[in-house]
Amino acid sequence: MQNNLYNILVPIDFTQKDRWAITKAIELANALHCNIHLVHVVSKNVFPLLTVEASHFYPYNYTADLKYAQDRLHEMKNQYKQHLCGKGQIEISVLHGNEQEELTKYTRLYQMDMVIKGLSKFNLLHRIISTVSISNLAKKTSMPVLAVRASGLVSHFKKIVLPLHDDNIPMHRIKLAALLGRYFKSTIFVVSLRKENNEPGIPVLSQTLEVIQSLTTIPVQSIILEGKNLATTTLNFSKKINADLIMINNKHDYYLPGIWNRITKRLLSYNSKIPVITLENE
């Protein structure tokens, strides 16, 4: 089990969303003494919806874009490094090529432990256009992807909600929750939907509780929720208890209700003001 986070990747696209992601990354870096990597990928697509690079079809000189991005990243580094108070540092990199592929390569090459991505409030179009959706990022990088929105910023992860979607104990999420919980002195809320047949007890809930208690001493509570859709029920519960973090898997159980949401793999992250960590594997 990993006992710390060492490197956090923040993909930068020079929009307002970067600020939210960097602010959250700085909070984590100050608590965990890890490094923040601000990475911008210079790419020019032929069409907004297609990830086919323009340079394949016509000459495109990206040197100027690289220089511009480098300068902007330097400015950002200078602006944010004064907010760092731990041992961590801010590294900057400008890459060129397909955004998703380059970010995936970077996470492997430099051993990233987490990716933090800012989400816009009106994000539907952005998510479709962007090649870097939360779902894809989690899948390709196999890293925990933390999605934050402007209004979701908080200073600590005091209450962590960990929903269960099947009969398996979510070991990866438990370990990450235990790691964060240890630093932020959090309480973990393990939640599950009441089954349709109204069974009195849910074994996986109590087992998950026992596993968390075996691995850590941070407080943990288990709660059975009434509802049909795990994503919306978890969101409503998290709002009620004023949670600071939700941890989910990249599974259809966490897609928001509705056919369109299922087709577009719209995870609950997109509807949550509370930061959401998405993990690919259980």
Next chain:
Amino acid sequence: MLTIIIPALNEANTIANVVSFCRRNKLVSEVLVIDDRSDDNTVELAETAGAKVIISAVRGKGISMKDGIDNASNEIVIFLDADIDPYPDETISKLAEPLLLNEADFVKGTFARNAGRVTELVAKPLLNIFYPGLADFSQPLSGMIAGRKSLFKRIKFFNDYGVDIGILLDMYLMKARIKEVNIGYIENKSKPWQALGKMSREVSRAIIAKAQQNAGDEIEEAVESIEEINRQMHNSLKENLGVHHKMAIFDMDDTILKGRFINACAKTFGFEAKLADLRHEEHDPIILSKRIALLLKGRTIDELLDVVHNIQMVDDIKPVVADLKQKGYIIGIISTSYTLITNYVVKNIGADFSYAVQLEIIEGKATGEANMASYFFASPESICGHAFCKTNAMQYACEKYNVQFKNCIVVGDSKDDRCIVGHAGKGFAFCTKDELLGKIASNEIKESSFRALLEYA
């Protein structure tokens, strides 16, 4: 005329050629081989080649050099290493020329070679801080030197790896005119890594000792800067080199041993019922351990070791431990049994360490007291936070051996091992009856064999 001084210790392979090389130079009137009591026939070969051999009274390069100076009959002396063959043809004349032309009082020979690790990492940084005037010397540790006997006589030689840098510093402090000359390419064997630590220590000690003898106002600032550099470098090395260290930790009872030691004791000494009652009544692991230890009161070491001797071990534990060690793993046992027993198992399987509860033994008998070692208790940095836990002991071991958690393999079998198995980089549930341990572990071994570990190691 010149005197060549060659300190030698067991250099039978090269000494004759080195002496002959010296004698071929017309400027050389005397070749002294200072033998450090060689075990081979260095002395005979040197004499046959035409050298005057002096047997050094005390071993050590510094003493040998001093003996050479005392016996040299010429004012200009040149020191050459006995293990270099061949030397470039011009070596002696290049070293002697600045002295003969009265352009220098001390000459240091340099030669083309890979950068010495101790030179670059230890000597040069320290010289930069304490003696900036010597910072430009490319090979301050070179042993090929030439100088005037009268100056050498005023020097107190270090008798270890610090000798060459010590001479350079003394010459510098005596304000001798120092020159560095390149003598060409020399095939020089790198020192084995085991010798580098000793060399680093002795070279740094020589530089710092000389600096302290001649301390000025600037020494305090220099010391502070060195300490800060050393701290940061130590931290950085610890963080980064830890990536390369690996550890495998085994539970003992029902894992390495095919049974539990205390159960076997209960059966042998007839306290099975008492043990069962204790386990039923007492749920605090520390108190339970102390109460169980009371059941062993009065038992001799021999009796206890006899019990463990009769418990079978998993058949392939020894070859698997040997293979893991071959792959660079540090092997340990972390158990809530007793150190007396875990140490016995450590020796039997060839492991490196064991952490367990200490059963108090006085005059060969157990007193019934059990002392809980501090490494089991939570510290403020404890990763799991449990007050008494094997994970705390693993954390202690990881810090001691500079191993990262992710490079730890842990094998356990019971509920007690859930935490340590869960926190390990690779946790293995071994023939477990605990369903949750199986789910926490990254892998489950269902047969009584550790061979599967090697696939992941």
